[in-house]
Amino acid sequence: MLTYSMEERGSLPLYEYLYRRIRADILNGTLAAGERLPSKRALAEHLRVSVITVENAYAQLEAEGYVFTRPKRGFFVSQVSRTPQVLPPSPPPPEKARVWRLDLKSNQVDTARFPVATWARLIRQVLTEDGNALLRPVPHRGLPALRQAIADDLRDYKGMAVSPEQIVIGAGAEYLYLLLAQLLGRETVLAVEDPGYPKIRQVYGKCGVRCCPVPLDSQGMDLAALAASGATAAHLSPSHHYPTGLVTPIGRRQALLQWAQDRDAFIIEDDYDSEFRFSGLPIPTLQSIDAGGRVIYMNTFSQTISPSMRVGFMVLPPALLERYRRELDFYACTVPALEQHVLARFLARGHYEQHLSRMRKEYRLRRAQVLDAFRASPFAGRISIAEEGAGLHFLLRLDTARTDAELRRRAESLGVRLGFLSEYAAAPAPAYAHTLVINYAGLAQDRLPEAVALLAEVFQED
Structure with missing residues (x-):
């Protein structure tokens, strides 16, 4: 028994x-x-x-x-196999995220100044006034109210005359890259800026799109190299390039549009970080001067609100909009309905522009404080700073005999995380050596003395 x-x-x-x-x-x-x-x-x-x-x-x-x-x-x-049951190996313990004493590599924003009370009030309004709307399916290209609010914002602050129908909402820039890879097709040869944001090459490459790094000159993507690349599309950031900070002037922009027209090509205008310009008027978008329907404009709210705000959008020219409707309009929108409803109200009622205005003042002050502290530091005589009065980062070139790898190891041993321009280059070049990409947005004034002391130790020559 x-x-x-x-x-x-x-x-x-x-x-x-x-x-x-x-x-x-x-x-x-x-x-x-x-x-x-x-x-x-x-x-x-x-x-x-x-x-x-x-x-x-x-x-x-x-x-x-x-x-x-x-x-x-x-x-x-029943007759069953008598093979001993093999237990799977225990999974390794989860890696703990390293806590850095100083992190100048990560793209950080000052979320402490975000109007959380306003956002919470809008959430309550959406839930009480139109809670049933959250249970209804969101259109594939995004909530109409949010697309309208984005179109209005682009018209009022960037001079872009676009229809809400041209706007596609998605969960951040990387998701939009995936859609664009499918929309343009795997046969596309995509010119990308070199140096440039590595994840752009990685995402497109994983989708089967061949990326062709094109070097930059003092005005942006080099035209001769672009023409020689055989590219049928180009991905660039003409208003504030990451990481160099270059701004593409009007002459080069017009030449790029002519290239696209002549080659029957498309340009993806990745308008990263352009909202934070601290001197002069905002730089007009490439899309706003495009008369031939050759520019796909894209942007996100990750820098202006928070990196955790996974909401991005792209504006498709009419020809590509029709192709999108035919081939990709089956994709469900990847942004939660509540987030779209709240963001639509945040934009339409002026809260977004008020927040941007406050943050421009804050980052302008913070940038000046960081630059002043670096220029008065023990290593001031060995550095040169390249900055365009815009964006949440700048370049710092260090006069040193150490390699970037040596500097990185020394910094990490002291709990300092640094980003180097050479990390963003597909084709290494001596000109990129010893140049740091300083993301300063998370560096408050009270931390500047510690930051300067740590960098002085990192930069110290034996």
Whole structure:
């Protein structure tokens, strides 16, 4: 008779514990193939459990094929493999994110100044005034109210006359890259800026698009190299390039548009970081001077609100909009409905522009404080700073005999995380050496003395 200590079942239901014990005996050979199991009533009396407990255990074993029934004879053990059960190796413990004493590599924003109370109030309004709308499907290209609010914002602050129908909402820039790779096709040869944001090459490359790094000159993407590349599309950031900070002047912009027109090509204008310009008027977008429908404009709210705000959008020219409708309009929108409803109100009621205005003042001040501190530092005589009065980063070139790898190791040993221009280059060049990409937005004034002291130790020559 099968004997099991039912007191050892822990929190398991009786029938599940019994099922597991009989299954284990079948797998390890204690119960042989063809062996008859005790009747339900006999086993129930022996184990002092109910008949229904045994019946449920037998039923589960039969459902999984461990036992079978013979009419009027009972349950019998099935023929199963007797190979020992191999437990999978224990997963490695989760890696703990390193806590840096100073992180100048990560793109950080000052989320402490975001109007959380306003955002919370808008959430409550959406839930109470139009809660049922959150249960309805969102159109594939995004909530109409949000697309309208974005179109209005682009018209009022960037001089772009676009229809809400041209706007596609998606969960951040990387998701939009995936859509564009499919929209343009795998046969596309995509020119990308070199140096440039590495993730652009990585995402397009994983989608099967061949990326062709094109070097930059003092005005942006080099025209001769672009023409020689054989590219049929180009991805660039003409208003504030990351990481060099270059701004493409009007003459080069017009030449790029002419290249696209002549080659029947498209330009993806990645308008990264352009909202934070601290002197003069905002730089007009390439899309706003495009008369031939050759520019795909894209932007996100990751820098202006928070990196956790995974909301981006792209504006498709008419020809590509029709192609998108035919080929990709089956994709569901990847941004949650609540977030879209709240962001639409945040934009339409002027809260977004007010927040941007406050942050421009804050980052302008913070940038000046950081630059002043660096220029008055012990290493001031060994650095040169390249900055365009815009964006949340700048370049710092260091006069040193150490390689970038040596500087990185020394910095990490001191708990300092640095980003180097050479990391952004597809084709290494000596000109990129010893140049740091300083992301300063997360560096508050009270931390500047510690930051300068740590950098002085990193930059110190033996």
